[in-house]
Amino acid sequence: MPEAIQAAALPRTRRWARVLLAGPGAIVVTLALLAGMPLWLPGGAAGIDNLAVPLVLAPLIWAALFFHACLDRNLARVALVAGALFVVHGALVASRLTATPAVEAAK
Amino acid sequence: MIHLKKDETKAMVAVHGWSGILLGLLLYAVVLTGTAAVFAHEIGAWSAGHVATRSVFEKPVDATIRRLAAQTPAAYHDDVNLWETGDHGLGVFFHRHETGAEGVPTEAGYFYQLDHDGRVLNTTKGTIDDLFGPRNDDALATFLVDTHVRLHVPNPWGLLLTGILGLAMLVAAISGVLIHRHLFKDIFTLRRRASSVLVNRDKHSVAGTWSLPFAFVLAFTGSFFSFYGTIGVPVVAMAAFGGDVEALSEAVYGTPGTPDPRPVPVGNIDRITGDAIARAGGVPTFIAIEKFGRADSVVTSYHDPKAGDVEPVALLYSGASAQFVREKAVVGAQPSTGGTLVGIMGPLHFGNFAGMLSKAIWFGLGFAMCYVTYTGMRLWVVKRRGEARSLAWLERTLSVVGFGLPLGLAVAAAAFLVTMPLGTAVYWTTAAFLIASALAILAGALAPSNAALTKLLKGATGVTMLALPLLRLFVAGGPGWGETVAAGQPVIAALDLAFAIAGLWLVRQSWLTARSAEPLAAPALQAART
Numbered sequence: 001m002p003e004a005i006q007a008a009a010l011p012r013t014r015r016w017a018r019v020l021l022a023g024p025g026a027i028v029v030t031l032a033l034l035a036g037m038p039l040w041l042p043g044g045a046a047g048i049d050n051l052a053v054p055l056v057l058a059p060l061i062w063a064a065l066f067f068h069a070c071l072d073r074n075l076a077r078v079a080l081v082a083g084a085l086f087v088v089h090g091a092l093v094a095s096r097l098t099a100t101p102a103v104e105a106a107k
Numbered sequence: 108m109i110h111l112k113k114d115e116t117k118a119m120v121a122v123h124g125w126s127g128i129l130l131g132l133l134l135y136a137v138v139l140t141g142t143a144a145v146f147a148h149e150i151g152a153w154s155a156g157h158v159a160t161r162s163v164f165e166k167p168v169d170a171t172i173r174r175l176a177a178q179t180p181a182a183y184h185d186d187v188n189l190w191e192t193g194d195h196g197l198g199v200f201f202h203r204h205e206t207g208a209e210g211v212p213t214e215a216g217y218f219y220q221l222d223h224d225g226r227v228l229n230t231t232k233g234t235i236d237d238l239f240g241p242r243n244d245d246a247l248a249t250f251l252v253d254t255h256v257r258l259h260v261p262n263p264w265g266l267l268l269t270g271i272l273g274l275a276m277l278v279a280a281i282s283g284v285l286i287h288r289h290l291f292k293d294i295f296t297l298r299r300r301a302s303s304v305l306v307n308r309d310k311h312s313v314a315g316t317w318s319l320p321f322a323f324v325l326a327f328t329g330s331f332f333s334f335y336g337t338i339g340v341p342v343v344a345m346a347a348f349g350g351d352v353e354a355l356s357e358a359v360y361g362t363p364g365t366p367d368p369r370p371v372p373v374g375n376i377d378r379i380t381g382d383a384i385a386r387a388g389g390v391p392t393f394i395a396i397e398k399f400g401r402a403d404s405v406v407t408s409y410h411d412p413k414a415g416d417v418e419p420v421a422l423l424y425s426g427a428s429a430q431f432v433r434e435k436a437v438v439g440a441q442p443s444t445g446g447t448l449v450g451i452m453g454p455l456h457f458g459n460f461a462g463m464l465s466k467a468i469w470f471g472l473g474f475a476m477c478y479v480t481y482t483g484m485r486l487w488v489v490k491r492r493g494e495a496r497s498l499a500w501l502e503r504t505l506s507v508v509g510f511g512l513p514l515g516l517a518v519a520a521a522a523f524l525v526t527m528p529l530g531t532a533v534y535w536t537t538a539a540f541l542i543a544s545a546l547a548i549l550a551g552a553l554a555p556s557n558a559a560l561t562k563l564l565k566g567a568t569g570v571t572m573l574a575l576p577l578l579r580l581f582v583a584g585g586p587g588w589g590e591t592v593a594a595g596q597p598v599i600a601a602l603d604l605a606f607a608i609a610g611l612w613l614v615r616q617s618w619l620t621a622r623s624a625e626p627l628a629a630p631a632l633q634a635a636r637t
Binding site: 038052093 | 111115118119122273274277278281282326327330331334335338339340342343345346347349355358359436438439440441442443444445446448449452
């Protein structure tokens with residue numbers, strides 16, 4: 001009997017993990033990308049591409065993360081992609097904020 | 108074609124259904140008011156009886172600006188914004204940049220509202236947060252736009268709410284593509300002789316498939332606008348400018364140059380407007396004069412896109428000499444990928460890049476989106492009619508919102524026309540909408556059946572719409588058809604006609620509703636579940 005309960009609980013846990021990755025997870029990773037992308041994207045001819053492109057693409061980034069979380073059968077891969085994007089961009093933002101005073105960053 | 112595995116398709120069907128059913132009612136309200144707001148400018152002219160057709164920027168404004176500058180305290184001469192307001196009147200905002208309460212950047216100064224002949228109608232002092240609310244003559248158009256933009260929920264929550272609705276629409280559009288096994292076949296499949304449920308499902312599918320690209324564009328651009336100022340700019344500013352939103356704004360929208368604070372009178376503004384109209388092929392939608400009265404003053408004239416283009420036009424002039432400097436990007440100091448992307452978001456969302464034609468297409472596709480949203484929710488409910496837990500309350504709620512909202516909007520328009528001559532339209536336009544909505548909810552609770560409720564709401568909306576042209580002519584004292592056509596404003600007569608036709612159609616539908624409201628037969632329900 002406990003095995004049967006465990007077997008039934010496993011899909012439910014996986015479903016909730018998927019819901020968390022597609023819901024709050026996708027939002028948090030999108031925010032991390034929005035903050036981190038200006039730090040590595042090229043500025044372009046007017047020096048604003050790194051600022052404007054993430055702002056424009058934010059809804060599509062969220063949608064891509066959402067559908068990846070819904071459709072990829074391999075839940076670990078979903079978590080890995082989302083986690084890697086979050087860690088890389090979070091680290092970029094953290095290093096920028098800790099290394100440079102705010103006023104200097106603006107310049 | 109995208110072929111998903113069976114379980115993936117099942118997941119997408121669930122995502123498509125739940126994204127619609129959880130937020131569908133609010134989404135319907137946003138899309139319906141957005142559809143009407145495509146013609147907000149024309150509705151404003153129709154409701155207030157505006158018959159002037161010549162732009163204020165095609166007339167001399169230079170002397171007026173100098174006269175207003177002389178009577179405005181020098182502390183507010185930093186920047187001056189000019190735009191059309193009311194019946195081709197002029198709005199002039201002398202202001203300076205300040206940090207308001209809670210450390211939020213704002214602009215404070217004097218706002219002058221002038222009529223078409225340059226007479227000052229109204230002078231107010233304050234910040235942008237309290238200066239530019241609805242006025243008596245544009246209360247209806249402003250009400251429509253505010254409902255669409257933030258559902259009358261205070262900022263930033265209203266914008267966040269409509270942004271989330273935009274994302275829900277994006278999810279519904281993308282999942283709609285993914286669940287179509289035969290996308291191209293579905294575009295043309297209308298089984299007219301099938302059961303009513305199958306016919307309705309086909310109609311939903313056909314309307315949804317045709318408007319899928321449009322739904323995607325609207326959802327994408329709409330959520331961009333909602334999140335841009337509320338989340339996007341603060342987050343990007345935090346990461347790239349240490350939280351300095353003004354610095355980000357200056358980097359993106361500013362006009363770089365060497366500071367020269369020497370006092371120099373501003374050049375001839377009429378020369379600038381005349382030259383800008385000739386270069387852009389249309390009148391300015393907005394003129395910004397930065398560093399007014401200084402040697403380094405610059406004037407930017409913004410215009411709608413030229414024919415055949417979707418990117419708006421911005422022309423840069425020297426403020427001191429009124430000489431043309433260059434065509435500048437709307438966003439950024441020079442043309443760039445990011446600037447172009449941000450620049451085309453507006454025309455793509457508002458559908459104003461090719462005049463009346465693009466507006467009419469945006470209106471039609473917006474209406475199709477309303478239909479898809481409403482019928483999608485109806486199908487979801489019908490599919491579950493036979494299940495253990497009754498969803499009759501949801502079906503009733505759908506009817507209250509689906510038909511009560513148009514009723515509320517029509518009653519708001521009627522109230523505007525009655526109260527505008529009394530000067531109380533700002534209050535009564537919103538109040539009438541709320542009263543009509545409350546009555547629709549009450550009818551939803553008391554009506555003996557859903558069919559009776561639908562019949563009542565359709566009939567009331569139709570009668571109110573039929574009354575609108577009469578109220579405009581005989582209560583609001585608006586111009587007659589001959590006068591509007593002679594003045595070059597046929598859109599007023601066209602809207603009268605549109606309201607009359609829509610009203611007649613709704614009254615007819617109201618009579619037909621009761622006849623076609625027989626309970627669904629078991630085979631039909633079964634077919635809907637498959």
